[in-house]
Amino acid sequence: MATVIQRRTGFLGHTLFITGRWLRAQYRQPALIAFTLIQPAIWLLLFGQLFKGVVNIPGFSDPSYIAFLTPGIVMMTALMNSGWSGTTFIADMERGVMDRLLASPVSRGGLMAGQLVSNATTTLIQTILVFAIGVAAGARYDGGVAGYAVTVVASMLVGTAFGSLSNAVALLTRQQEALIGIFQFVSLPLTFMSSIMIDPKVAPHWVNVAARFNPVDWATIAAREALSATPDWSSVTRHSTYLLAFTLFVAWLSTRAFHTYQRSV
Amino acid sequence: MSTPALEAVDLVKTYPAGRKNPPLRALDGLTFSVPEGVVLGLLGPNGAGKSTTVKILTTLSRADAGTARVAGYDVNRSQDQVRRSIGYVPQKSSSDPMATGVENLVLSGRIYGLSRREAVRRATELLERFDLTDAGGRQVKTYSGGMQRKLDVALGLVHRPQVLFLDEPTTGLDPEARADLWSEVGRLSGDEGLTVLLTTHYLEEADRLADQLAIVDHGKIVAEGTPEALKAELRGDSVHVELVDPDIDGSVRTLLAGLSGVGEIVVEGNVLRARVDHGATAVPAVLGALEDKAIPVTAVTVSRPSLDDVYLRYTGRSFREASLEGEAA
Numbered sequence: 042m043a044t045v046i047q048r049r050t051g052f053l054g055h056t057l058f059i060t061g062r063w064l065r066a067q068y069r070q071p072a073l074i075a076f077t078l079i080q081p082a083i084w085l086l087l088f089g090q091l092f093k094g095v096v097n098i099p100g101f102s103d104p105s106y107i108a109f110l111t112p113g114i115v116m117m118t119a120l121m122n123s124g125w126s127g128t129t130f131i132a133d134m135e136r137g138v139m140d141r142l143l144a145s146p147v148s149r150g151g152l153m154a155g156q157l158v159s160n161a162t163t164t165l166i167q168t169i170l171v172f173a174i175g176v177a178a179g180a181r182y183d184g185g186v187a188g189y190a191v192t193v194v195a196s197m198l199v200g201t202a203f204g205s206l207s208n209a210v211a212l213l214t215r216q217q218e219a220l221i222g223i224f225q226f227v228s229l230p231l232t233f234m235s236s237i238m239i240d241p242k243v244a245p246h247w248v249n250v251a252a253r254f255n256p257v258d259w260a261t262i263a264a265r266e267a268l269s270a271t272p273d274w275s276s277v278t279r280h281s282t283y284l285l286a287f288t289l290f291v292a293w294l295s296t297r298a299f300h301t302y303q304r305s306v
Numbered sequence: 307m308s309t310p311a312l313e314a315v316d317l318v319k320t321y322p323a324g325r326k327n328p329p330l331r332a333l334d335g336l337t338f339s340v341p342e343g344v345v346l347g348l349l350g351p352n353g354a355g356k357s358t359t360v361k362i363l364t365t366l367s368r369a370d371a372g373t374a375r376v377a378g379y380d381v382n383r384s385q386d387q388v389r390r391s392i393g394y395v396p397q398k399s400s401s402d403p404m405a406t407g408v409e410n411l412v413l414s415g416r417i418y419g420l421s422r423r424e425a426v427r428r429a430t431e432l433l434e435r436f437d438l439t440d441a442g443g444r445q446v447k448t449y450s451g452g453m454q455r456k457l458d459v460a461l462g463l464v465h466r467p468q469v470l471f472l473d474e475p476t477t478g479l480d481p482e483a484r485a486d487l488w489s490e491v492g493r494l495s496g497d498e499g500l501t502v503l504l505t506t507h508y509l510e511e512a513d514r515l516a517d518q519l520a521i522v523d524h525g526k527i528v529a530e531g532t533p534e535a536l537k538a539e540l541r542g543d544s545v546h547v548e549l550v551d552p553d554i555d556g557s558v559r560t561l562l563a564g565l566s567g568v569g570e571i572v573v574e575g576n577v578l579r580a581r582v583d584h585g586a587t588a589v590p591a592v593l594g595a596l597e598d599k600a601i602p603v604t605a606v607t608v609s610r611p612s613l614d615d616v617y618l619r620y621t622g623r624s625f626r627e628a629s630l631e632g633e634a635a
Contacts, residue, residue, distance in 0.1 A: 137396030144394040
């Protein structure tokens, strides 16, 4: 019997290896990269034109719609992109990859986190791109570095939260169709029952009530507030805290979903 | 003998009723043990419980009752140690199609704690051994089915496991790729005391690769032994008679049962199988009796007992029939 040359590799090591796997898979799909970058650009320019007139509604707080919309599109992009996250898990389950990994000593948390870190990297790049386009289109922000930092962190939290949710749904349903169906069902309400495109001051009351429970809206408020000339830091902190708590909760939930998956095989 | 490499005692597993399926008792008191360095073949049709057994032994699934030990570790209590001791080649291809052969192997090695250098060295070694060196730098999605399967086996060996699980290794491969994989797997057994658990629903594969066979039927082991011993237990020869018309009323069976030296008659459709003491003398007697009653016959064959006959003996139905049953279920 040859000596077993195994050493203990823990959560961090496994997260690193799994992140590498997904980043590599992403850069091998140039068409996918092009789409993930072009799509938010189109949204920003399309919605920017389409709803330009809403700033004229009495009560709308921001005179520049593109400046108002850009942080919203950042969050919407993070949400839309991360919803697909679970499809990679399902592809692994349809092959024997998931079973092989689960029969190995790989950290379950690392399996989840590696995929989410790779997802967050995409979100980061998209966020920078959306801002670049927004600024090119005339958006200006007074919030400075802190404002951008809050926006970037908030968008990555949105990506991580909904990415883990997508992974959890993938582990529970094990069907591409079901995952995509569920995601489509929730993504539009999350986008429109929020202040992403419309100032809550001019939105119907019930939308504002619904938005209060919408993590994507928490992120949008935190970002917009932090980017403004005179940020209300208590609002930024409060909404960021909600978002962080929500992200941690779903991340924990998704790791639990591995156990449910294993019970059913 | 030292501790067995694999040991399952009274495993029971029931899958709860689903939307479409009634509850299914996949394992019903399955017991077996495998000494170190042996290739055990679990032979049975689809649905017999082979994959469920593998899933429990690889910690993917939990048994409702019973105990199992792998490399001396309890599969429920010492999952981590079990996972470090085994290599698992699932039924479906287990490589990442977007990564190259080398990347797949290196990632797997890293997960088990090999340093980058060790992992690369091991990957090179395994690619060479499985004749995949030239393809090592290509993405797996460009591999043929046979190449992917060889890479799957290599992935199961990266960390030098003590026990390797091969779940239906050649299902879906063309005959050439199957023969190729058989010779690769054949070479594994001599390897560093590696214990292999192989599940298969191919009789020929079981006969060719397994040192020890366990026949699984309805979630239980119904027979165990070396392929030779199992066949030797069946005295005499097998006779297969193909009738023109199916034996609906059982008259053919009754007729042949009356002949001396003919036993264990099983009829499936218009094929009748029987065990005879001496093939050479039984054939004229069988044909004579059928001719007397004017029962038309298409063909008669005599053969030495095969694993198919062993299967028939212990389960009461031919392997082909059981496979069809498994697929319908």
